[in-house]
Amino acid sequence: MGEVREHLQEVYAAYGVPIAWDSFRSYADAVDARGPAIHLAFLCGHNTLRAAVSGYSKKEVSPHELERMKALLRENLVQGAVGFST
Numbered sequence: 001m002g003e004v005r006e007h008l009q010e011v012y013a014a015y016g017v018p019i020a021w022d023s024f025r026s027y028a029d030a031v032d033a034r035g036p037a038i039h040l041a042f043l044c045g046h047n048t049l050r051a052a053v054s055g056y057s058k059k060e061v062s063p064h065e066l067e068r069m070k071a072l073l074r075e076n077l078v079q080g081a082v083g084f085s086t
Contacts, residue, residue, distance in 0.1 A: 025079040043085035
């Protein structure tokens with residue numbers, strides 16, 4: 001979703017961080033490369049999944065979109081996310 005990517009570019013730009021990732025694993029690798037001084041565990045957010053599938057519209061997701069959200073959640077869990085946030 002272009003609108004979601006554009007929004008995230010703006011958010012991360014405020015911290016001087018260009019978005020160079022396209023998956024949970026590449027995001028986690030980017031965080032790790034910055035050398036955080038604390039242990040981090042990431043959750044996959046409901047709104048993040050929803051936006052990735054249907055943008056920021058307030059419409060009800062279709063059964064097909066819901067299945068896509070579930071598939072993305074599974075992918076993120078396999079890539080290292082520790083859970084799902086609602």
